[in-house]
Amino acid sequence: MPSYALLVEYDGAAFYGWQRQAAGPSVQQALEEAASRLNGGVVPLATASGRTDSGVHAEGQVVLMTLSADLPPERLRAALDFHTRPHRIAIRAAALAREGWSPRFSALRRHYRYRILARRAKPALEEGRVWHVPLPVDHEAMHAAAQLLLGRHDFSAYRAASCQADSPLRTLDRLDVLRQGEEIHLLASARSFLHHQVRNFVGTLYEVGLGRQPIGWPREVLDGRDRQLAGQTAPPQGLCFLRVDFPEPIDWRA
């Protein structure tokens, strides 16, 4: 039975996150149910590069599914994009996956973006896509503070209590903070992240952006290894899972 890689975009507002939940609809469930239409009614298992939380968006989630049907990737993509209607899920591309390839374990680097709307007025066009902060935010101070977090560390201070990873050690490759008009964007890249790691970075750097804490504080929090010392977990709707790098490029077809 052939295995397929899928490049998937979704609006997290409509879902209880990636993973199947009793509480309500998930991206995994919507994709698996759409794929069952091409799989003789049998619901296949979908695994993903990153298990995004409720409300978190994706532009380039990568998913693996094994199906009984032997379809050209272009046709599989079109059929799944059709059958996922009316969900806000798009199948941007598909590829044949090679034996042993895993969207989770083969991933070399994951890239996320977090958007803060830093203005007095509430969001109208970007409601549900940004964290609204009605105060002046010093993004340059946030960027300087973020650079002190780069490299390989025990990130226990930025890890959710619910995190299931075996180790709190991670290597943070990029954490840039930049301004785009009224928005502040945080761009984070690493081989993998702990649960809530990016949102905890944002909630902690935010204290520096407001001038409540000095530039060295997020690094002190890191070194303290205590989640109680860090800032709040920034809300999910500002976060978007942008893309994943793999050691061998995927032959995406649209």
Next chain:
Amino acid sequence: MPSYALLVEYDGAAFYGWQRQAAGPSVQQALEEAASRLNGGVVPLATASGRTDSGVHAEGQVVLMTLSADLPPERLRAALDFHTRPHRIAIRAAALAREGWSPRFSALRRHYRYRILARRAKPALEEGRVWHVPLPVDHEAMHAAAQLLLGRHDFSAYRAASCQADSPLRTLDRLDVLRQGEEIHLLASARSFLHHQVRNFVGTLYEVGLGRQPIGWPREVLDGRDRQLAGQTAPPQGLCFLRVDFPEPIDWRA
């Protein structure tokens, strides 16, 4: 009684356009009703730089309202931004308007953007913000064709039958077509536009982008002055009213 200029953002999906309609909620009605809370219950009249159609968005609509309350612009902005909840309308800034100033007649230039999502997969994150075209689009050919429409012309061929303007003469200052990843953006600037003019440009240039018509065709359509010769009216959700220029800068306060 003081007059105020307002800088207004809205998500057009939730409204039957700018202007009050019997059919359903309009941006004008939502703004006027919010302002009545600051005006002793009297509903004031709001006038706008451009009367956007149902489904068309705005980042920088400019609105004039005269109120009995004499408020600093910062406080008026905050109060209106609050009272327009839960509508997807944001009051980005406010200013005192000088005697005789009109958001419609004083405007020197209006700027619009039209977004096409040119990919096979349906929109998920940008649903309701883009026109989805699941075909390859040659944006360079569209740009070349668009340059032949610049300048002062009788734009009857690009004018809606319902257009109420006295004259079909307009001066088109800018019509750029550029690619942004999977999207194609059309940027249009003029002192004023006819009804549906931008959406008719898009629907006509689109025929060039698909290779169905040559680069010179949209100009031939212009010279023919016959709406029947042009392409379709592109759908409203791709259009956004970006901003308005005035001869004297407005002292916006947020």
